[in-house]
Amino acid sequence: MALGEPRIPAIAADGSLYPVGKMEAHRNGLLHVAVSVFLVSNGRLLIQRRADAKYHCGGLWANTCCSHPHWDEPAAEAAARRLTEELGTGRVPLTAVGDLTYRADVGGGLVEHEHVHLFYGKVPVELALAPDPDEVAATRWIGIGELRREMAADAGRFAPWFRIYADRRPDLMG
Template sequence: MNTREHHLVELVGTDGSPIGETTVDEAHRAPGRLHRAFSVLLISPDGRLLLQQRAAVKTRFALRWANTCCGHPTPGEAVTEAAGRRLVEELGVTAVPLTEVGVFVYQAGDPDSGRVEFEYDHVLVGAFSGEPSAVDPAEVAAVEWVAPDELTVALARSPELYAPWLAGVVDAWRSSGR
């Protein structure tokens, strides 16, 4: 089993208040346990969004396109700190100031693995130009810059190609006006 599956996550109530902790593995077993997560969306100066295709070895929604990076803070860890760490680990992206633009709750089962995402998801955005410098193939299969309107059309046309939380991430970003 992937060692990340043994990391601790913070269980939360529907209002986001901490109520306990468990492992990533346990939190994602059906029917899922509501836990804190984050989704980062990096935006280029011309307004494009950096997406990643999740690696084939991911235990949930492998090879689906998602926002720039996702993860779970450890219990008590600041969401922005955890998100900055994951940007470095997954993509080699450093020193990007992140701003939280919203939170949403979603629950989705992965038909391929039987695992369940049930997350209180903090959406963070940051400005970034260039390309990731060190993509970790155990996390990311590919990256791509996409125009927001093209992504909206693609999500509606072929939702099965995308992680089930991506539409919520894009909605939170658009609603923020950033």
């Protein structure tokens, strides 16, 4: 683990957790814990375009917010923290809505192999956002029909995990 590299919870074969560097987890495709947030208003999902300089999938559209808990940080706290850090939303009521596990090549020799805790929140469309430009290049609200059409027309514009979520958990899309 590189000095100063964030430690995140990885999952051993026996289900126990152990700390690992974030980049180590992605370089080696280690199964690790993640969080994903879906904010919806009036049937439309808030999505973000990842900043171009992100370590993977820069410039691609993704769900409202996704990240990793710090070592020893509960998933719900990580979801709330990252929503505020990435989008500047302040506290938003979130509901845990299950989890899923996936593995996806995200380019540059990196792999996301995640056990993701999913969180859902209904918010007013007037939700004030102050995105961190190091994290988020753009945001927009999109209906499920439009999202499906855009994904079908050019799936490569969307992060691999977001396409997986849209397929496996369409209930979170709007």
